Amino acid sequence: MRPGGAGVIDYSIEAFKMTRMNAAPPAVSMPLPLPLSAKARRSPESPINELIAAKLANPDLINFAAGLVDEASLPVDECRTIAARIFADDAQGRKALQYGTTIGLRPLREELLAHLERLEGRKVGELNLSPDDLIVTSGSQQSLYLIADVLLDPGDIVITANPSYFVFTGALKSLGADVRAVPMDEDGMDVEAVEALLAQLKASGKLSRVKFIYCTSYFDNPTGLSLSGPRRPRLVEIVKKYSTSHRILILEDAAYRELRLDGPVHPSIKSFDPENLYTIIAQTFSKPFAPGIKLGYAAMPRDLLEQVLRQKGSHDFGSSNLCQEIALQAMHDGSYARHLEVLRQQYRAKRDATLAALDQQFSNSARNAQHSALFWTHPAGGLYVWLTLPKHADTSREGRLFETCVKYGVLYVPGAYSFHADSAGRIPNHHMRLCYGQVPPADIVPGIERLAEAIKAELSERS
Amino acid sequence: MRPGGAGVIDYSIEAFKMTRMNAAPPAVSMPLPLPLSAKARRSPESPINELIAAKLANPDLINFAAGLVDEASLPVDECRTIAARIFADDAQGRKALQYGTTIGLRPLREELLAHLERLEGRKVGELNLSPDDLIVTSGSQQSLYLIADVLLDPGDIVITANPSYFVFTGALKSLGADVRAVPMDEDGMDVEAVEALLAQLKASGKLSRVKFIYCTSYFDNPTGLSLSGPRRPRLVEIVKKYSTSHRILILEDAAYRELRLDGPVHPSIKSFDPENLYTIIAQTFSKPFAPGIKLGYAAMPRDLLEQVLRQKGSHDFGSSNLCQEIALQAMHDGSYARHLEVLRQQYRAKRDATLAALDQQFSNSARNAQHSALFWTHPAGGLYVWLTLPKHADTSREGRLFETCVKYGVLYVPGAYSFHADSAGRIPNHHMRLCYGQVPPADIVPGIERLAEAIKAELSERS
Numbered sequence: 001m002r003p004g005g006a007g008v009i010d011y012s013i014e015a016f017k018m019t020r021m022n023a024a025p026p027a028v029s030m031p032l033p034l035p036l037s038a039k040a041r042r043s044p045e046s047p048i049n050e051l052i053a054a055k056l057a058n059p060d061l062i063n064f065a066a067g068l069v070d071e072a073s074l075p076v077d078e079c080r081t082i083a084a085r086i087f088a089d090d091a092q093g094r095k096a097l098q099y100g101t102t103i104g105l106r107p108l109r110e111e112l113l114a115h116l117e118r119l120e121g122r123k124v125g126e127l128n129l130s131p132d133d134l135i136v137t138s139g140s141q142q143s144l145y146l147i148a149d150v151l152l153d154p155g156d157i158v159i160t161a162n163p164s165y166f167v168f169t170g171a172l173k174s175l176g177a178d179v180r181a182v183p184m185d186e187d188g189m190d191v192e193a194v195e196a197l198l199a200q201l202k203a204s205g206k207l208s209r210v211k212f213i214y215c216t217s218y219f220d221n222p223t224g225l226s227l228s229g230p231r232r233p234r235l236v237e238i239v240k241k242y243s244t245s246h247r248i249l250i251l252e253d254a255a256y257r258e259l260r261l262d263g264p265v266h267p268s269i270k271s272f273d274p275e276n277l278y279t280i281i282a283q284t285f286s287k288p289f290a291p292g293i294k295l296g297y298a299a300m301p302r303d304l305l306e307q308v309l310r311q312k313g314s315h316d317f318g319s320s321n322l323c324q325e326i327a328l329q330a331m332h333d334g335s336y337a338r339h340l341e342v343l344r345q346q347y348r349a350k351r352d353a354t355l356a357a358l359d360q361q362f363s364n365s366a367r368n369a370q371h372s373a374l375f376w377t378h379p380a381g382g383l384y385v386w387l388t389l390p391k392h393a394d395t396s397r398e399g400r401l402f403e404t405c406v407k408y409g410v411l412y413v414p415g416a417y418s419f420h421a422d423s424a425g426r427i428p429n430h431h432m433r434l435c436y437g438q439v440p441p442a443d444i445v446p447g448i449e450r451l452a453e454a455i456k457a458e459l460s461e462r463s
Numbered sequence: 464m465r466p467g468g469a470g471v472i473d474y475s476i477e478a479f480k481m482t483r484m485n486a487a488p489p490a491v492s493m494p495l496p497l498p499l500s501a502k503a504r505r506s507p508e509s510p511i512n513e514l515i516a517a518k519l520a521n522p523d524l525i526n527f528a529a530g531l532v533d534e535a536s537l538p539v540d541e542c543r544t545i546a547a548r549i550f551a552d553d554a555q556g557r558k559a560l561q562y563g564t565t566i567g568l569r570p571l572r573e574e575l576l577a578h579l580e581r582l583e584g585r586k587v588g589e590l591n592l593s594p595d596d597l598i599v600t601s602g603s604q605q606s607l608y609l610i611a612d613v614l615l616d617p618g619d620i621v622i623t624a625n626p627s628y629f630v631f632t633g634a635l636k637s638l639g640a641d642v643r644a645v646p647m648d649e650d651g652m653d654v655e656a657v658e659a660l661l662a663q664l665k666a667s668g669k670l671s672r673v674k675f676i677y678c679t680s681y682f683d684n685p686t687g688l689s690l691s692g693p694r695r696p697r698l699v700e701i702v703k704k705y706s707t708s709h710r711i712l713i714l715e716d717a718a719y720r721e722l723r724l725d726g727p728v729h730p731s732i733k734s735f736d737p738e739n740l741y742t743i744i745a746q747t748f749s750k751p752f753a754p755g756i757k758l759g760y761a762a763m764p765r766d767l768l769e770q771v772l773r774q775k776g777s778h779d780f781g782s783s784n785l786c787q788e789i790a791l792q793a794m795h796d797g798s799y800a801r802h803l804e805v806l807r808q809q810y811r812a813k814r815d816a817t818l819a820a821l822d823q824q825f826s827n828s829a830r831n832a833q834h835s836a837l838f839w840t841h842p843a844g845g846l847y848v849w850l851t852l853p854k855h856a857d858t859s860r861e862g863r864l865f866e867t868c869v870k871y872g873v874l875y876v877p878g879a880y881s882f883h884a885d886s887a888g889r890i891p892n893h894h895m896r897l898c899y900g901q902v903p904p905a906d907i908v909p910g911i912e913r914l915a916e917a918i919k920a921e922l923s924e925r926s
Contacts (some may be wrong), residue, residue, distance in 0.1 A: 037615050068562050098753075099531050138778075257633065322786065
């Protein structure tokens with residue numbers, strides 16, 4: 001346990017911020033204001049940046065906050081071999097170093113389609129997909145962003161689960177979306193609540209503003225929970241029912257899909273849209289392979305892809321060709337599949353250690369009655385455990401518990417980041433997201449101990 | 464010379480388009496419309512995609528259209544060595560494969576700042592720049608896009624030269640910008656025309672809508688011309704004069720800066736803004752090193768960078784960390800600088816060959832009086848020669864000359880793509896952009912011959 005006090009490294013995020021800002025020379029004069037766009041004025045500062053910066057600046061902090069992947073298992077050997085192979089051949093090396101196309105390397109798109117086929121256990125023909133219905137992007141985040149960009153005007157409605165992935169929420173806010181959140185439970189997003197909301201929007205004449213449903217269908221960020229089997233076709237049925245004058249789309253974020261640790265294998269929501277008209281599925285290389293090559297991809301209706309391509313043409317006209325060659329080779333030579341198996345073992349062990357440590361600290365602590373009101377999810381995959389504290393706890397960034405944790409050398413993501421306000425503007429303030437992704441195995445038990453100690457100190461003081 | 468007719472490969476862009484679309488299965492039913500955003504509805508299809516696709520699909524076509532870089536001189540050896548070095552060390556390899564930060568790798572930003580210092584011949588302190596005033600992006604295109612995104616609302620005014628870089632024009636259109644073009648001459652953008660336009664906008668009460676001046680200051684796309692020495696400080700003076708209630712910014716696109724072949728070394732426009740308040744400079748690794756690592760960077764006022772970071776956080780939260788490590792090593796071990804020297808020799812030879820072939824075909828052809836009305840630029844750097852045909856010629860994509868060129872196996876970019884309409888909606892239709900960038904040296908003379916033959920056939924028929 002790391003005590004606070006004098007002489008201790010200042011772990012606070014403010015400290016890193018100060019360091020960064022102080023490194024720069026002072027401004028010369030009071031400048032005139034910048035003529036910012038409405039979008040810029042709507043854009044919140046991303047909380048994740050400061051959290052990632054914190055970890056990079058202080059490797060000593062046990063960081064359950066950043067959604068980074070396991071560092072020790074990153075595919076260095078595989079990439080060494082692949083890079084050597086690409087650059088061993090002059091012609092191939094040159095191809096990798098030249099410009100590519102906006103939609104992405106065709107052989108890679110073919111591999112990705114075959115990959116989707118394997119994941120679904122269905123022929124792509126049954127999904128009405130060809131390599132030209134799939135775009136390669138700079139991480140799946142760019143896929144999500146581009147979809148939102150071609151669909152949303154300020155005031156348009158997006159339906160999402162509560163809680164949901166906060167980086168995408170930031171993007172939705174910047175685009176001026178009216179985000180309507182429905183509850184979720186152990187079976188994921190409450191799709192009947194989606195139907196009830198759509199019925200209500202229809203009754204109030206707002207159906208024309210509904211653009212898409214955003215759903216993280218596998219081991220989601222922040223809860224680690226998945227959409228249940230029966231809810232998948234049902235969600236497609238619901239959007240079809242309410243698509244009367246325009247298509248209401250489903251944006252399926254399947255970033256964590258391949259990090260399945262145990263439990264059932266679900267086909268995607270997309271697989272229940274055999275016409276390829278209502279659904280987009282976004283996946284990534286970041287979680288199952290390596291974030292450093294910064295590649296994602298999305299399969300979607302052809303008319304939507306045409307629009308997404310135009311935007312990507314303006315944004316960057318194509319992601320790194322070299323990274324795409326690496327991804328292609330990794331899929332082609334089997335190193336992607338082999339590496340994923342290694343990863344799943346790592347994450348399974350880390351998830352188990354996290355859950356066991358939480359059990360150890362909280363479930364068995366009958367000596368601390370207030371701790372008995374703690375709950376947490378038991379994810380069957382992905383990187384996250386979602387912890388629910390007693391309602392009187394305050395896990396917010398500004399709260400004392402967060403500062404206590406930082407002082408003790410442990411970091412979490414405040415649950416409030418992931419929640420959308422209810423109709424009364426309320427945001428729950430007593431959850432935290434724990435990511436075991438990049439925490440070294442040996443740090444998991446001491447990390448949860450530090451966390452428990454901080455929670456104990458905070459809850460005792462308040463009780 | 465390649466004759467048209469039966470048995471000849473169909474070089475037309477329509478043919479490639481058809482191939483791509485036909486590969487996909489047919490749509491099952493007539494779908495409901497997509498609920499597109501206003502931005503998507505404003506977004507034109509990018510012409511460059513089809514041109515790049517054409518080249519990739521048909522290596523046999525002599526392609527003066529695509530702005531690709533010289534293929535033979537891509538730094539395969541350098542990247543082989545660098546990749547091997549990165550992945551030889553486990554810790555370093557893992558770092559490259561992990562997530563980075565939204566702003567970009569700090570050591571790379573430090574190198575880039577030192578690089579700017581060398582290019583300007585001035586200390587970065589004199590420019591009020593620190594590594595935190597510089598962001599790494601997915602090509603310089605993403606820098607340009609993000610700047611536009613945080614500044615422009617529909618109807619906002621951007622001032623640019625006529626002609627100017629058409630991919631960025633597409634982005635400006637998608638953002639709903641009111642693009643006002645001023646003429647350019649051998650000394651680049653006519654900055655006094657910028658002042659006259661600002662005075663006029665001020666008189667008509669529209670100055671508050673003016674967000675920035677876009678200026679490609681070195682060997683621009685499409686003309687190959689540069690902004691003259693005296694016009695650089697003058698442009699800064701002008702925006703300062705008209706910045707009364709908000710800052711009017713200068714977005715300096717310096718993508719081709721380092722591909723200087725001869726002629727004077729100009730300091731950037733940015734160097735005349737020692738407070739770092741009014742100017743952004745965007746540069747790239749694509750032209751001076753390799754497009755395949757897809758990296759660019761931009762230095763800008765700190766308050767603007769804060770806004771750009773928020774948007775990049777939504778778009779992709781950081782460009783490929785692996786590519787950034789490669790770029791860092793290339794700058795660090797000197798391979799960037801060495802490679803640039805090789806490139807400049809290559810491009811110098813290709814520019815000279817292009818100009819000599821044009822001379823050969825057109826200047827000396829007193830036998831064809833109509834050809835004497837052809838002019839072309841003599842660029843001191845970059846990748847482009849801008850050809851002006853007689854006014855009655857039609858170089859448009861839909862015109863007969865374009866089809867004749869495709870039939871003869873040579874491709875150019877129609878000048879009309881790069882022009883903004885004048886107040887009467889007119890767009891000049893008798894220019895073409897020739898890029899010698901990726902044309903193999905041996906193809907330059909036959910390529911210009913094919914082009915001359917097509918022009919001769921077309922002009923003869925019309926005369």
